[in-house]
Amino acid sequence: MISKRTLGHMALAATVAASLIACGKKEEAKPAAAAPAASELTIAYITNGNTNEGWTLINGGAKKAGTVPGVKFIELAAEKGELSKQLAIVEDMITRKVNAIAIAPVDSAGIAPAVSKALAAGIPVIAVDTGITGANITSYVATDNIKAANVQGKWAAEQIQDGDTVIYVTGDLGQSTGQERKKGFVDALNEVRKNVKIVEVPTTWDQTMAQNGVESALRANPKAKVIACAWDGGALGAKAALMAAGKKPGAVLIAGFDGSPGGLDMMKDGWQQANAAQMLAKIGEVGVQTAIAAAKGEKVEARIDTGSFLVLPANVDKFATDSGVGQFMKVKAK
Structure with missing residues (x-):
């Protein structure tokens, strides 16, 4: 006969065994740690504070790319285009542990320390429109400015x-974009014309600086034949300078760069004769798409060229329609 004490021990042992079995089953059913869901992705888009038409389109493309399901899109700007403020924004994004950063740097070299810190923290960094020097970024998405x-x-x-x-x-020659556009223009010009005088008007992407600088350059060089500009805001400044000098459309040829609505309006009005047009919205859109892909751990190209197109009066309407810029123009494409 089994004693009550023995029966008690047996019952306790059975209870413990049952508990262990239950615990074992629970552990076996526990799924392995999954990769972060798409809904957990936070993408920071940090622009440079520029508010001209070209950047309105770039930023619009970025915002469009950030509206996809499963992505929290944060758009920030360096107030007044100040490097110190952009550095502070990057530091804050590192602290917030965002999954990727797409950034249009205020200063190509000056932003590098903060970018390197983000990369060291495992945050992919995509340069948008303007390159970054001094940091091994994940990808650079922009027009091939030299080309x-x-x-x-x-x-x-x-x-x-x-x-x-x-x-x-x-x-701005402190940025790779400004440097590359100047180099590409001067190299190609000198390749064809060995003996040409180039009068440089320095700006920091400021239209008023362009206008004032061109006014001074025209006074010193009244026989100038062409005014080439690194961006369409500069071309608008050049137009204002020519108007102030009493010049008619086409008296001095203007070559713009960007393919912005304002630049193409100038062409429709006879004030601009050529434009090295970028696919502006595409730059921002592909930049953020690349950031999302990198955040997911996908392999991305180190350099992505979003393309360019020489716009002339003969094809301005087609480009305006095909690129989507026409919807923002004052002088509508035919």
């Missing part, structure tokens, strides 16, 4: 003779 500016420079060379004067309105 597009080569086309602009070649066009300008075909409009002049050796010994003529060309005014060139720069962008």
Whole structure:
């Protein structure tokens, strides 16, 4: 006969065994740790604070890409285009542990320390429109500025003779975009015209600076044949300078760069004769799409060229329609 004490021990053992079995089953049913769901992705898009038409389109493309399901899109801007403020934004995004950063740097070299810190924290960084020097970024999404500016420079060379004067309105030469566009233009111009005078008007992507600089350049060089600009805001400034000097449309040829609504309106009005046009909305859209892909751990290309197109009066309407820029133009495409 089994004693009550023995029966008690047996019952306790059975209870413990049952508990262990239950625990074992629970552990076996527990799924393995899953990768972060798409709904957990936070993408920061940090623009440079520029508010011209070109950047309105780029930022619009970025915002469109950020509306896909499963992505929390944060759009931020460096107030007044100040590097210190953009650095602070990047630091904040690192603290918030976003999944990827797409950034249009205010200063290509100055932003590098903060970008390197983000990369070290495992956050992919995509440069949008403007490159970053001094940091091994994940990808650079932009127009091939040198290639597009080569086309602009070649066009300008075909409009002049050796010994003529060309005014060139720069962008911010502290940024890779400004540097590349100047290099591409000057190299192509000099390849065709060995003896040409280039009068440089320095700006920091500021239209008023462009206008004032071109006014001074025209006073010193009244026989200038072409004004080439690193961006369409500069072309608008050049137009204002020519108007102030009493010039008619076409008296001095203007070559723009961007394919912005304002630049194409100038062409429709006879004030601009050529434009090295970017696919502006596409730059922002592909930039954020690349950031999302990198955040998911997908392999992305180190350099993505979003393309360019030489717009002339003969094809301006087609480009305006095909690129989507026409909807923002004052002078509607036919």
